[in-house]
Amino acid sequence: MRVTVPINLPPNLEDEIKNKIASVIVEGAEQATNLYYDLPPYPNKTQLRKALGVGNDKIEMWIAEGLRMTRFSDGDHRFDREDIRKFFNDRKL
Numbered sequence: 001m002r003v004t005v006p007i008n009l010p011p012n013l014e015d016e017i018k019n020k021i022a023s024v025i026v027e028g029a030e031q032a033t034n035l036y037y038d039l040p041p042y043p044n045k046t047q048l049r050k051a052l053g054v055g056n057d058k059i060e061m062w063i064a065e066g067l068r069m070t071r072f073s074d075g076d077h078r079f080d081r082e083d084i085r086k087f088f089n090d091r092k093l
Helices: 011-033 045-052 056-064 081-090
Strands: 070-073 076-078
Antiparallel strands (some): 070 076
16 A cells, blocks of 8 residues: 655745755766776776776876875885875866
């Protein structure tokens, strides 16, 4: 059995709810499309290339320009996700 109860909201409250829902949806979409959220906290070069859709030459160029790496072990160098964000934020025009 299904019971339907109509709810009548004041127009201003209805608009406020619609605006809030819209802002939550937009914020969620922005986060979902932000490639940084796809990265683990310490991605390796392969993960970074895949997430950003670039080649190894581009990663090497960014390293030469100051993108910092962290040495986890002798053969395991990774990036700090926060360092990646800072690197790109510093490049904004």
